[in-house]
Amino acid sequence: MGRDPFVVVIARLRRSPGLTSHEVRQGTVALAGPLDLAGIDPGRSVVPEGAEAVCDVTLQAFRGGIDVAGTVTAPWVGICRRCTAGVSGQLRVAVHERFGDGPAASDEMYPAQDDAIDLGLLVRDAIVLELPMAPLCREDCAGxxxxxxxxxxxxxxxxxxxxxxxxxxxxxxx
Ligand SMILES: [Zn+2]
Ligand SMILES: [Zn+2]
Known part of the structure; x- marks a missing residue:
């Protein structure tokens, strides 16, 4: 297994609160459920198997964690809910999250390790929340x-x- 592209080393940021770091990371994301059109229903969409998401974010250290803001983009494919034609598009999700230390991190923040954070957690959640729920091949699809x-x-x-x-x-x- 290679290095996870979404894991960012934050040791330097930790030492300099206020310092920012721009990161662009790209890789495949493990999502629960089917990742290709076989096995999904009309009106559903997925990120195609093997497709890569891009996480373009600025990191900034604060006391007790790392603030992460930027965008997540990923391709998606789906089946038109009216006519069952294939549909595809590109997700673009604005994200602003925090990675924090300790058990208090659990609810409002993603967990941070001492020297690294895993942007893959944020990327996966952003995609799952923004995948089109009921895609149409076009707005006026006659079905x-x-x-x-x-x-x-x-x-x-x-x-x-x-x-x-x-x-x-x-x-x-x-
Ligand atoms: Zn249609
Ligand atoms: Zn007819």
Missing amino acids: LCPQCGADRNDGECGCVAPADPRWANLDVLR
Whole structure:
């Protein structure tokens, strides 16, 4: 196993509170759940397997920890929630977090070691929170016809709705 690209040595910053350090780190991120389109449902998105996230941040030491501010970017792929076409994009998340010492760090801060912090924790959380929950191939995607399954983005399929009594009942409920 190689060195983790998201682990930043902070010994020098620790010795000089107020000093800042600009870090750009890039690497793959371990996320829970599927990392590619196989195995995800329409309306979901993932970071593709093996794709790299970039963490571009400024670090600054304070008493008891390190302040981290900047951006996290990562590619994502998903399946349009209306027509099931493949969709892709780029996440860009503004982050501002703290890494702190000791057990008090647990709730509001990520844990810092004496001489290093793991930006991978922050990168993973930023991505998980910002992955599109219900992606669309385009804002006005017409979706699939519920009756014949045709992609209505390609034109009208000719179905006359609601021909099926089940659909009529749904209309009454509305
Ligand atoms: Zn669509
Ligand atoms: Zn149809």
